[in-house]
Amino acid sequence: MGESIAQTFLYDLMNDLKSELSGNLEQCLLAMFEPTTLYDAKQLRKAMKGAGTDESCLIEILCTRTNQEIKEIKEQYKSFFQRDLEKDCVSETSGHFKRLLVSLCQANRDETNSVDMAKATKEANELFQAGEKKWGTDESRFNVVLASRSFPQLRATFTEYVKISQRDILNSIDREMSGDLKEGFKTVVQCASSRPTYFAERLWKSMKGAGTDDNTLIRVVVSRSEIDLVEIKTAFLQMYHKTLYKMIEGDTSGDYKKLLLALVGSSI
Numbered sequence: 001m002g003e004s005i006a007q008t009f010l011y012d013l014m015n016d017l018k019s020e021l022s023g024n025l026e027q028c029l030l031a032m033f034e035p036t037t038l039y040d041a042k043q044l045r046k047a048m049k050g051a052g053t054d055e056s057c058l059i060e061i062l063c064t065r066t067n068q069e070i071k072e073i074k075e076q077y078k079s080f081f082q083r084d085l086e087k088d089c090v091s092e093t094s095g096h097f098k099r100l101l102v103s104l105c106q107a108n109r110d111e112t113n114s115v116d117m118a119k120a121t122k123e124a125n126e127l128f129q130a131g132e133k134k135w136g137t138d139e140s141r142f143n144v145v146l147a148s149r150s151f152p153q154l155r156a157t158f159t160e161y162v163k164i165s166q167r168d169i170l171n172s173i174d175r176e177m178s179g180d181l182k183e184g185f186k187t188v189v190q191c192a193s194s195r196p197t198y199f200a201e202r203l204w205k206s207m208k209g210a211g212t213d214d215n216t217l218i219r220v221v222v223s224r225s226e227i228d229l230v231e232i233k234t235a236f237l238q239m240y241h242k243t244l245y246k247m248i249e250g251d252t253s254g255d256y257k258k259l260l261l262a263l264v265g266s267s268i
Helices: 002-020 023-033 036-048 055-064 067-081 085-092 095-105 117-130 139-148 151-165 169-176 179-207 214-224 229-240 244-251 254-264
Strands: none
Touching (some): 023 254, 036 055, 036 067, 036 085, 036 214, 055 095, 067 085, 067 095, 085 095, 095 179, 117 139, 117 169, 169 179, 179 244, 229 244, 244 254
């Protein structure tokens, strides 16, 4: 009963906010009030409905969330939209990129911390044979390994890959792949190495140059605010020699800016 009253209150409050606010400030506040997995589900639907698909949003969410988070996102997606997330991914994407998204939707990534070095060496060699050493690329082998192995196991595989190929796996993916599939595979590699570094890069790209990608800026700051935003801020400073706080301060304005800066915290 108590939870039901709280949910009703929250629903009414969000409707009041919608009627009183607009634009980026409204979007940011509503994102803060919503359960994280429901917010992710709404972002995924927004990325796929209408003309065109925001593939970078699909990649960001499905490549970086845990198995449990993806399962909850799928449930929220089904409950809120009466639609199947995996089926929507299939209808809105194509080729090997579609297969990657379907694999990620399965939420079957190994999440143990143990590392099998013999397996790492074997799969590093398989990736080399499927990419750099092959005329044309066997994307399906990359898909199997990158979508299902644990991040510690992948890090070991990437280390072995350098020994075998004399090339970093990101460099090979850059050379061998293209388009959305390349970005999806690179995101998995980056997240296996360091999630904060990946999100720092997403934030930088959302603000650099003319104009601001407010959807991405809001999504990353809000969704990571209680997870690893401190580490993201550190990575951002190391990578770009500028604080995230200062970057947001110079790229946004008004109450929207104040809210984002409050979420980011100190200017350090």
